[in-house]
Amino acid sequence: MRRLAPVLAVFVCALLWSAAPAAAATPVTWCGTDRLGANRTPDVDTGSQYRVHVIYAIPSDGQDRFGTVASQIATDIGAIDEWWRGQDPTRTPRFDLFPFPGCTSQFGQLDIGFARLPRPASVYADLNLLQLSADLSAFGPPAVKNIVYYDGQVLNSDVCGTTGYLADRDGGAFGFAYVWLRASDCEVDVGSGRLTAEVAAHELTHNLGAVQRQAPHHCADPQFDGHVCDNRTDLLYPYVSSGATIANAVLDIGRDDYYGHSGSWWDVQDSPWLMHLPLFPLAVAVDGTGGSVSSDAGGVSCPPACSAQLENGTRVTLRPVPAAGGTFKGWSGACSGQGPCVVTMDAAKSVSAGFGSTTFALAVKVTGRGSVRSSPSGLACSKSCSRAFVANSIVRLTAKAAKGYRFAGWSGACRGTKACAVKLDGAKSVRAGFRKRA
Ligand SMILES: [Zn+2]
Known part of the structure; x- marks a missing residue:
């Protein structure tokens, strides 16, 4: 994504957006303190292996601003989540969260990786994605996509973000989306939940597989491959303007190009890196002392883990596990009968398993x-x-x-x-x- 030429930007911005100032993003205080060069475990979300992870990266000769930038990144990711749910109440990216002790805010729990890269800024400065992604490979298992906030000097000062691949199904080495924190012409405002947040959402959405060339508003100009050119408020317009904020961006205007469209080409709404909302509570109870309940989703294994918030549409298989001398008498609530039970989470569900001892x-x-x-x-x-x-x-x-x-x-x-x-x-x-x- 490039910033618009300044003259046009000021004009367009004033015309389109000055009448609708966006509310400021809710500031988030990051709950971690450590600089960790790997994914933190356990993850809060146990319902899927797919993750959108976030990394702060500096070159070997770069200045480490992680202490201040971490909370700013968490604030922007919180703004992206809020914006995405506003655009589509049934989805949001699977941002990787870690249960920091005592952390009370959702995006305070953001799992932010830290990378002190092995090479100086001069090696990466021409947006050397191949070298960057190779040097960040510790963060790249196949089911993980990474948004990388790179805090080093870059030569292309008007390129605000970059991603190398329209990776509809691939994470890992193909799953890196970059935000250039030192792109001096990009009005970087990380921590405000505005322009830099829009850049991150734009690059992530590319990386989730947008925009395919069959899309009706795919840009005709080959230099804008992977973008739509129908409306400059679209998230995947090739440029971002001065004063832009994610709150004013639209996720696929008309829903005809890359998100929730009816065409046969790849639809980002189907990405496994998006969570299906709303979350519904599953409550499991064990009646009697002769057994327990195991499950294949959401970390439910009761007792002691007898409840979970599960994604809309999740199918959970629950199994009665009689203890020695125990016998399973049957389900009640959302399950019936005596065998394993499959619960589809299309509403809040509660299930009770009855056990007794047998002689x-x-x-x-x-x-x-x-x-x-x-x-x-x-x-x-x-x-x-x-x-x-x-x-x-x-x-x-x-x-x-x-x-x-x-x-x-x-x-x-x-x-x-x-x-x-x-x-x-x-x-x-x-x-x-x-x-x-x-
Ligand atoms: Zn782009």
Whole structure:
């Protein structure tokens, strides 16, 4: 994205936007303090592997302003999120958040990476994207896109942001979108949630796969490849004007070129790097003490994690997990029956899993003269006896012959003549035979 030529910019800006000043963005205080050259884990969002991560990068000879810029970046990302949801209430980028302890604001939790690059500014100054992306590869797993705020001198002072690739499905090495913090003609205002925020949103949207050449308003001039030329307020117009602010930008005017359109070409609204809103709460309860509930989404594993905010349309599979001796009696609420349950999150949902403990009978019959005892205790028999034990527990039986008798062996659920261990995975019966000594 380039800044407009100054004369035109002032004129256009005054004409189009002076009547509608945008509200200032809510300032965000970043909750981190550390300079970390990698993704922080755990991530707040566990419902998807896709992330839009943010990096502050300086060349090896650059001045480290991370301490002040971090909160400014968090403020701008918060403004992008708010703007995006205003343009499309069903989507927002999956900005990577980290649960900093005690952090009370959503974008205070922004996971901002720090990169002290291995080369001096002179190597990167002509917007050397290949070298930058190679030197930032530690931040580039395939499911991650990165917005890089590069704080070094650049030669093209009127280029406000750059991204190298229309990567509809690729993150990693193809997933870097750059904002040039020292592009001196770009009226860089990071932290105000205005022009630089628009630059970041513009470059990210390119990187999410816009604008494909089939789009009806794709710019005819080849130097503006990947942009739309129908209206200068469109986020993907090739220029940004003096005084511009993201609040006045429009995400695909007419919804016919790159976002929510009806054409057959790639639609950024389908990007896996966008979260599906609204989030709906899922509440799981366990009734009784005989088991727990596992799931495949949202970190729900109850107890202890019995609730989550899940994206609109998420399909969650819940499974009852009976404990030893427990039995699953069935679901209630949004699930029914006895098997695994799939919940589609198209509204707030609550589910309860009923468990109880189960017992099975162990019966012992003695022939001849002798006795049988159990461990755990409960059975002590010289004729016939029966007792219930917790399901799936193991009961050990020992046989003791009366005077003048010997133990001849087990039958039924036991074999042989040694102490016997019976697994109570159902009702069981055992016979113990004693014979008179010859
Ligand atoms: Zn552009």
